[in-house]
Amino acid sequence: MNKTFTTGRLVILAALLGAVIFGAVNLMASNILRGARIDLTAQKLYSLSSGTQNMLGEIAEPIRFRFFMSSGLTREAPQIAAFASRVRAMLDSYVAASKGKIIIEVIDPKPYSEEEDRAVAFGISPIQSSTGDRLFFGLAATNSTTGKATIGSFSPEREAFLEYDLTRLVA
Numbered sequence: 001m002n003k004t005f006t007t008g009r010l011v012i013l014a015a016l017l018g019a020v021i022f023g024a025v026n027l028m029a030s031n032i033l034r035g036a037r038i039d040l041t042a043q044k045l046y047s048l049s050s051g052t053q054n055m056l057g058e059i060a061e062p063i064r065f066r067f068f069m070s071s072g073l074t075r076e077a078p079q080i081a082a083f084a085s086r087v088r089a090m091l092d093s094y095v096a097a098s099k100g101k102i103i104i105e106v107i108d109p110k111p112y113s114e115e116e117d118r119a120v121a122f123g124i125s126p127i128q129s130s131t132g133d134r135l136f137f138g139l140a141a142t143n144s145t146t147g148k149a150t151i152g153s154f155s156p157e158r159e160a161f162l163e164y165d166l167t168r169l170v171a
Contacts, residue, residue: 059101068119070135083156125152
């Protein structure tokens, strides 16, 4: 018995094949283009200056960024949410430009936890919430020897100086 494909079966087969190809292209692109970035903002908010890129390319020893950001911070202060995502994107840019020399660890210090104690020990300044909890939004950087530097608390008022502050921390 000779079976021929009907138009309906061809459409279904083409749709399934298209979905498989779409998924495969997305998986390959996410792996191949993982570090690729394009900054289309007018002020180049997510691009690093050439001086910063040169400095990050010449880092001699690994640096560990410990980014302390309380999950309740954006709920307590929604105006900080956009700035917080910009800080995170800028930190990711530093990691990408350092060619593996900067490692980032994102820490959400819950009240009365070891993470909160670590934040305080590194000198991260807590922000008091309306419920009395301490919220954190800062960065500690350490190298493999005794080098340690912190940004006690990121402030939206210093947003224009974010790259400067981070580069000074690395230097």
